[in-house]
Amino acid sequence: xxxxxxxxxxxxxxxxxxxxxxxxxxxxxxxxxxxxxxxxxxxxxxxxxxxxxxxxxxxxxxxxxxxxxxxxxxxxxxxxxxxxxxxxxxxxxxxxxxxxxxxxxxxxxxx
Amino acid sequence: xxxxxxxxxxxxxxxxxxxxxxxxxxxxxxxxxxxxxxxxxxxxxxxxxxxxxxxxxxxxxxxxxxxxxxxxxxxxxxxxxxxxxxxxxxxxxxxxxxxxxxxxxxxxxxxxxxx
Numbered sequence: 001x002x003x004x005x006x007x008x009x010x011x012x013x014x015x016x017x018x019x020x021x022x023x024x025x026x027x028x029x030x031x032x033x034x035x036x037x038x039x040x041x042x043x044x045x046x047x048x049x050x051x052x053x054x055x056x057x058x059x060x061x062x063x064x065x066x067x068x069x070x071x072x073x074x075x076x077x078x079x080x081x082x083x084x085x086x087x088x089x090x091x092x093x094x095x096x097x098x099x100x101x102x103x104x105x106x107x108x109x110x111x
Numbered sequence: 112x113x114x115x116x117x118x119x120x121x122x123x124x125x126x127x128x129x130x131x132x133x134x135x136x137x138x139x140x141x142x143x144x145x146x147x148x149x150x151x152x153x154x155x156x157x158x159x160x161x162x163x164x165x166x167x168x169x170x171x172x173x174x175x176x177x178x179x180x181x182x183x184x185x186x187x188x189x190x191x192x193x194x195x196x197x198x199x200x201x202x203x204x205x206x207x208x209x210x211x212x213x214x215x216x217x218x219x220x221x222x223x224x225x226x
Contacts (some may be wrong), residue, residue, distance in 0.1 A: 031213055042115070042201055042217030043154075086152060092213045097217060098167055101146075101154040 004102035006089050010109045019086040020105045022089030025070060029091040033099065034074045037086045046074070046087070049090060075108075084109045114138050117202045117218040124192060126225055131188045132221045134202030143185040145177060146201040154201070159187055169189075186190065189223075197225045 001009055003025045012018045024032065030051050035043040049056045049063045049072070056063045062075040086104040093100065115136045124130055136143060144167075145157040159167035162178045174190045189196060199222045203215040 033214075035215075037152075040219070042203075042216070042219045043215070046215050048212055048214065088154065098159060099213065100156075100158055104152045104154070106152075 001079060004089055004100050005093055006087075006102040006105045008103060009106050009108070011110065012079050014081060014109055014111050016079055018074075018079045018083070018107055018109075020074045020076075020087050020089075020107065022074075023032055023070055023091070024072065024091040024102075025099040026091055026093045026100070027067075027070065028094035030055075030094055031092045032063075032072050033088075033090040033092070034061075034063065034072075035088040035090060035101075037104065039085075043088060056109060079107075079109050081099065081109045081111075115202055115204055115216050115218040117200075117221045119221060120219065121224075123220050123224045123226065126192055126194060127210055128192050129188070129190045130192060130223070131186055132202075132223070134184045134218060135184050136202075136204040136216070138182065138204055138216060140204040140206050140216070141182055142147070142205045143179065143182070144203040144205075145185065145187050146203060146217075148199045148201060148220070150198070158185075158187075192223075193226045194225050197223055199223070 017060045033048045034046040037043045060077045064073045074105045089102040090099040117134045142161045144159045148154045157213045163179045176188045179185045199220040202218040
């Protein structure tokens with residue numbers, strides 16, 4: 001089946017690291033994604049990871065993939081107030097460009 | 112230049128009415144999508160078109176009818192609107208369906224409120 005789960009809320013202090021977790025179900029997923037949605041806006045791709053990778057780092061972002069447990073995480077180092085948004089995990093089951101999204105994790109950054 | 116643009120951005124209407132949302136992309140992509148985001152932010156795919164051909168049709172009521180006059184446009188028409196149709200509808204596009212990364216480019220959303 002196709003299902004992506006994430007915790008709904010995360011609150012962190014400015015300057016700390018944020019870790020957002022996600023689990024997915026489709027083992028055929030070739031790519032996994034993190035999208036960011038700011039208030040009143042559409043989703044924007046933050047980063048993605050290919051299923052044969054364990055880790056991907058892109059500036060303040062680190063993606064970890066545990067394919068055995070079907071677990072994906074996004075770490076944001078030195079979290080800033082501008083990082084406050086909803087973060088969506090998504091899997092791409094084998095085949096079409098159909099993405100299955102999680103419910104989104106709302107990240108709140110406070111001083 | 113806006114890559115994926117949707118109109119209208121806001122739509123308030125009465126139950127039973129028929130309404131349309133339009134979407135256009137200027138990225139030269141072959142594939143376009145409609146996603147529905149409900150009040151709890153769940154984002155679900157509704158339809159996908161590749162080069163004007165319907166390739167994904169999730170379990171969406173027949174009251175929803177997508178139309179793709181060309182590969183740069185994908186419109187969504189909704190008949191007999193119901194309260195449960197209230198949501199934000201996002202249009203998106205991507206390169207060929209076999210594209211390597213499958214990244215979606217989203218519009219800003221159209222917030223539909225049915226009274």
